[in-house]
Amino acid sequence: MPTNALIKELALDIKLKAGISPTVITSDTTSHVTVSVERALAARSQPLVMLTHEALRRIDARLLAGWELVVDEVPSVSDCKSHQFDCISYLGSIGNYLTVSPEKKAEIKPESIALVENMIKAKDSSALSESALDVLKAMLTPKCSVEVEAQNTKGKRLVRIVRYKDFLPAFSYANSVHILANNVRDTLLGIHAKYQGWGFEPSLFTPEFDGYGKRVELHPFLTGKYSKTQSMMQRNGKPADTWDDGVQLADWLRCITAMVGDEKGLAFAHQWMNHNFNDNITKLPIDSRGINGYQDRHIAICLQHGNVSPDDGLSFHTLGEMLGVPVAEVRKAIEFERFYESTLQAVARTSLRDRSSTEPVTLFVQSMDMAVYLQSKLGRLATINTELSMTPWEKEQSEKKKDKALLQAEVIMMFQIEGVDRQAIAERLNVPYHQVRRWTARLKKVA
Template sequence: MINIAPNKLIHTAVSAPGAGKTQALIAQIPSLLSAGRSIVLALPTLGLTDSFVSRLPAGLSYRLINSTTCDHVGSELETALRKKANQLIITTHQSIFAVQPNLLRGWMLVVDELPPVVDFPAFPFEPSELDQLLVNAVEQDGRLHIREGCAGAIETSLATFKAVSAGAERTSMLSKEGACIYECLKDGHPVFIDSEIPNGNRYVRSVVESNCWDTFAAAEEVHVLAASVIGSQFDDFAQVHGFTYARSDFTPAFDGYTSAVTIYPVMPKGRNYSKSAVTITTHGGSATDRQKQGEPLVIDNILKEILQRTIGTPLLFSNNWASFRWLPRGAVHRCSIDSRGLNEYQGETDAILLFGGNPSPSDQLALEFLATKYGRVFRQGFIVTRFLEPSLQAATRTAVRDRSNIRPIQLFVQDGRVAEYLVSTYMPDAVIDWSLSGICPVGEDRRTTVDARRIHVCELFAQGKKNAEIARLTGVHRNTLLSWREEWRLSQAA
C-alpha cells in the first residue's frame, strides 16, 4: 500500500468582494479540464449555485450535485468522486465536507468563501426536556456522555426524528434541539451542561469542530476564494492543523474601490456595539420598561436618525431581535446578515449595519475550552469571522462594488471596530465620521475602577479553579469572570 503524504498547503485567492475571484476561476476552468484536471467546486449556499452556473462557458460539461438535483446527495457525491465520472462537479460546503475525505484524492478542490470550521450549538432545556435527553445520556463533571449501552438507542431516536421531520407518520420524543445534542454525542463532540439558571432551565452546549482539514489534506490541490483569511477562525484552525498558504492562480487583479466612502459608526469611540447597549431606552431603562411606557429603544432612535441622512432605499442588515415594527414598508431593503451572493442591490449607495457579533456567555465558555485544548486564544478570530467579515460583506453589497459608480457611498456601521476593519482592508481612503455616535447614551465607564476582588480572582485562575467555584468563593458574577479570565489569559500569553 502506497502512503500518500497529506497535502498541507492551501492556495488562497484573497481579494475584495466584487473584485472578480469567481470570474477568475471560471476563466481558467476550460484549460484546466483540457489538461486533464478533475475539479470539484464547493459553494457556501444553494443560492449561489444558479449565479455560478449561468456564468460558465456555453457547452462546458459539469455535474451539479446538491439537494435541488438529487435526494441522496452524500451517496451521489461519493459515487461521482470515486468514479470521476465528471471532470467538474459543483456542490456545497456542507456536502463536500460530509463525504469520506480520501475520495478527494486526485481532485482539485476549490472552495468559494471560507467554510465554517467550528460551531457552538447551545440550547436551554426545560427540566422535562432535559429528562428526556438524559434517558440515553448521563451527566458527569459538567459534561454529558452517552449512557452505557445506549449508543444504539440514540441512533434509533435520531433516525425516528429525521423520519418525522421528512413527513413520516411517526412520533418522535426528541425536539430539534435534543436531536442536535444527540448528534453531537454520537459524533464524539464534547457536550457540556451548565448550572441551572433562575427560571429552572439548564443550557446544554457543544463545541463542534469541522473535519474539513482531513478533506483538504486528502485533495491533490486546494484553493480557497475569500475576501480575507488572516486573523479569521479559519486561519486559527489552519495553524492548529499545520496548514500553510500560497497565492492562488485564481487571485484577480484589483486596483481598489473607486467610490468616495464615508463611514458613520453609531457607537461612541471606544464602545463596542452589543444588544445590551442598544436595547435600552434613552434614559437607561430596559426593553421591559419600553413595553410598559411606550418609550423607543436606543436602536430605534439610531435607525430613525440614520434614515434622515440616507439617499435612495438603503440596505438594512440587523438581528431578528431588532424588529423595527414602526418602519414604513419600502423604507429599506431588509437583507440577511449572511449577504454573500446578494448582488441585486448594487445600485444603492447606502448600507445600514445594526447587527452584533460578540461572543455570548455560552460562546465564551466554548472559546475557553478551545484555548485550553490548543493553548492559544481564539476570541479575536471569532470577532473577525462572526462580526467584522460579515460587516465587510454587507457594506460591499452596495454600489461601491460598481467600478463605474461616481455617487458617494454612505456606510452606517456598528462601531469603531468595523470602521477600522473596513479602512484596513479594502477602503483605505474612506472617511470616518463620528457625528452619529452621540445617539447612544454614554454610561459610567467602570473599566477605570479597579475591583478589589480582581487580584484574588486572578490567583484562583492561576490555581486552575473553575468559574462556578470562583463565583461561589468571591461573589463575582459569572459574566464578569468570563471577561476577566480572557484578559488574564492574554496577560499570561504576553
C-alpha cells in the same frame, strides 16, 4: 460554495462567459449528493465539479487527490449550539438516559444506547422534543461533545453540543487549495489550519486590487465600543429589556432615515433590533454570503455585532481542545467572523461590487473602529464622516458601585489629607486592610 443558490448562479455565469458547462451536484440536482460527488471525482471525466461546503466536508477526502480545490468564501468551522431544559423536561426526556461527569461531560448509559437509537429512528412518532432528539443524536455522533450545566436558580438546565466541521482532510488530499476570501488567517478555519502546521500564500487567482474605484462614505454610529447593551441604552442610564424608540440606536436610526430619504438601501440587523424601516430599506439576514440581486443599492446599514454570549463562551474550552487552538484564539476568531467579516460581506451586497457603476456608496456602520477597518479594505477613495457619530450614553452606576466609590474616596481622604494610618482606616471603616492598601498604593500622606 456556501449555498445551492450561489452555485446555480455562478454555473450559469461560467457557461455564458467561459463556454464551460460545470457539473453541479447539490440537493437541487440529486437526492444522493455525497454518492454523486464521489462518483464524479473518481471518474475524473468532468473538468469542473461544483458542490457546497457541507458536501465537501462529507465526502471521502481521498477522492480529491489529483484535483485542484477552489473554495468560495471561508467555510464555517464552529458547529456549537445549546438547548435550555426546565427540571421536568430534562428528567422526562434525556436525564434518564445520561450520566454526567464532574467535568460536565455527558454519556449515554450503556444499557440505554439501543433504546436511544430506536427513538432517533422513530422521531416522527416520538414524544420527545426536537431539542431532546438533537441532544441524543449528538451523543451518538463521533467527535461531538455534549456537556450539561448544573441547574440554575430558575430551575433551568443548559445542555451544550460542541463539535466542529473539519475541512483539513479535504485540503490535505487536493493538489492545491485556493480559498477566495478577503481574510482567511483571522477566521477560525485559518487559526485551526495554522495550529495544525499549515502555511498561507497568495493564490494565483488573487486579482489585482487598488480599491473599488468609487467614492465610499462611512458614517460610524458610536465613538466607543458597539454592543447590544449599548445600543439599547436609554437616556436614564438603564438598558431597555426590549426594543423601543427611546434607545440610543433608535435615536441614530432616525437621523439616518432623515438623511437617506427615499433612496433605496439595505439593512443588516439582529432580530432584537426591531426598528421599523421605511419601505425603501430592505432588511437582509446577518449572514449575507451568497445573497445577490441588490447591486443597484448604494446604501447599507450594518448593525451586526460580534459579542459572544456567556452560553457560547462555555463551549470554547472544549472547542479549543478539539481544534488544538488556545481558547483566547477561538474567541478572537469567532468575534472577528461575526463582526468584521460579516460586515465586510454585507457591504459587498451593494453596488460596491458593480465595477460598471461609479455612483458613490454610503455605509452606515456600527462604530469608529469598524469604519477604520472598512476604510482600510475599500481603497483610497473611502472616507469617514463623523457628523452622525454619537458618544455612548452613560450607564447609570448601581447603588453598590456608588457606595464603593464613596467608600474609596473616604479612604483616600483619611489617608492623604488627614494622615490616618492604613491599619486604623481599615478598622474604623470596616474595610479589609488589603483593600485600603490597594486604594492608597501610590499616594503619599500630606506633610
